[in-house]
Amino acid sequence: MATWRNTVFWGLLLLMAGICSPVCVEVPSGTEAVQGHNMTLLCISCMQREEVFAITNVEWYFQPSDGNRSLIFEYAEGKPREHSSPFKGRLQWIGSKDLQDVSLILHNVKITDSGRFICNVNRTLHFEAHQHSTSSNVEIDLIVSEIAREDFTSVLSEIMMYILLAFLTVWLLIEVVYCYRKISKAEEVTQESVTDYLAIPSENKENCPGPEEEQ
Template sequence: MATCKNGSCWTPAMLLLLTVGFCSPVCVEVPSGTEAVQGHNMTLLCISCMQREEVYAITNVEWYYEPPDSSGNKSLIYRYDGKPRETLGSQFKGRLLWIGSKDLQDVSLILQNVTITDAGKYFCHVNRTLHFEAHQHSIQNSVTIDLIVTEAANEDFTSVLSEIMMYILLAFLTLWLLIEVVYCYRKISKSEEVTQESVTDYLAIPSENKENCSVPVEE
């Protein structure tokens, strides 16, 4: 039976879909940043959303690194196969921190204390085995990050433009306020001059004629 409210009708199926849409966690595959600063930490972002979150899955993750001009030679630097672990003997030993989510849709790493030699390509390979009632299905996903390492952070053009616009706005507001002050001062001065002239003219009138006179009041 459909439920109607304010002229709109909802079937039970539509209500169920709406409820699931609001209750289900949202996973968005956001691309990783590609510029790191020497001496700082860098997040190597790898998000691989599951299409069927209600299906039980086993997830394995492998991170590879390829130095610049290495002719495609890459080495395994990190893996997750039930628990995160670092590959022994790599140049990143002790500097890779696993920050993957509990549902393993986010399998990112933090590269600590970045050095100039950390520049290069990083590959995140995700392999999921979905377990259905009658069969299993494997899906793979890969993310490539071309990392550039700089000695100092480059100032974002957007932030520079925002700062310039802020100073322009402050200058405009200051000028507008100054014009308003000058305008109000001149208006008050003119009003005082008119009042003073009226009082002077009134005092110059003989006393016997003052009963028929009144000092004009400036609106």
Template structure:
């Protein structure tokens, strides 16, 4: 039942999201994942929605990294439409994954290592250009990344899988009980019919003529 409810919930959510996207452009600030597996790629998700999309804006982005026991340093920047990577342990492993409207300014970290664990900071600065003045907006998004050697199983997914197996076992047992019940019911009906036929055949011929079926008027 829980799996069915989750399926229905995500199905309705997907339909609603598609409906909203068809009607009008929308930006949703989704938090980034915080767990990565050694040797795999990790998307450092940074979404900063614009509240006034009709206003012309210049966006600049800076990504910082701070190890668990260390100082913060700049690892990537996007300024005036140009990308640059300062010298850092991540140089050559970062890939820009942002959108054209610069509401999504995410990065992809390739070939994650255990040493990459730490705090990433996505600093987005927007300068809104109005007719009479300019206004700057700063937003910071932090990602506490934890890198493991093997992928950890999600407790929720494990629990859902266990519940699914329990449900399947219950349905199989219920179906088996129904089959046995129906088989016994059919067998009993056949035995009663066979006994009725046997009793009828055992009646003498002269008495069979008197065995008439009453007819209701």
């Protein structure tokens, strides 16, 4: 399924980024979900000054295609909290400790969940002499389908993989046949040399010049 593959891909990318370096990487969220499955609403908001103490508040909104947006989830004062909405009981906070990743998991996705999710991140940076507030928004236009739709890119990747495997198989067979013929030819030459040597009369073999002795 395209959604599952995208989630795994971005999850591995974030894991590799976290292992290889402490740099925060902002990556887009997936936008396609399947009814009855879980969907990760990815929201990455990197801090530019990690050494500065900051208070972070997060607000998640939902806006249907034919309605106004409403607050469905927030993280404030160090605690996540769901608000009364059609998503209540189906939202799971998976934000990181440094609050650069403030993502949610939407469980048991429904067709009516299609719409725009807005992730609003507000930070207050505390410097020695003053405070500075920043705000960032991530918008996710989610499309929910009854069955998984095969992604064209994934299909093309699989086709290319099979073509590459077929090419490598043919190339390996050609190499095997070439090596076999080369070895067989070398054996034939050796056998002919042995046969020619055995055909020489014994007296001629005795007259065959041997290796010269060093003086």
